[in-house]
Amino acid sequence: DTGVSQDPRHKITKRGQNVTFRCDPISEHNRLYWYRQTLGQGPEFLTYFQNEAQLEKSRLLSDRFSAERPKGSFSTLEIQRTEQGDSAMYLCASSLKAGVREQYFGPGTRLTVT
């Protein structure tokens, strides 16, 4: 049984460029979450999917951010026109449907915007 995987692990980009991250959840998990973690802080919720439906988005998710989970399996998080303030660790987690509630996290994608 493989855990949650994320790709890439590290991304360095120049301000104004677009970036896309991928998350592959644990295979039987139908909920998928994205969080952002800045240095010295706890993770902050961005959005989550149940199967292919995006059910909630945080106010942190500006219109430059978009997330998809087209077939209810893997998910992508795209950031358009990156800004230096987007530099952070982007964490993906998955869980079974509500009732169990523990989330299993991937290793994260560290984004550096120069």
Next chain:
Amino acid sequence: AQSVTQLGSHVSVSEGALVLLRCNYSSSVPPYLFWYVQYPNQGLQLLLKYTSAATLVKGINGFEAEFKKSETSFHLTKPSAHMSDAAEYFCAVSGETSGSRLTFGEGTQLTVNP
């Protein structure tokens, strides 16, 4: 709304000493509570969870936590610290009406001295 406060951003103990990491929560609904551990440049690993079945919860690596409703606390303890316990620890809360999103505290960095 839910929130978590972790008292002490840095805790330092000697190897073999008791570990106590403090977490207080605020929730308008019965909470689900979690402790996660994060090693440098890695994702979060679940240590233990409280889901109302028992107030004393045992987790991995010898950690346990006690849910005290009257004190709105969920402190993490380990009787004897090991060098490998050095990491950042996060307390998190979720609730029925929050879509299972996790709200994290700011974390406590645990240092274990030889």
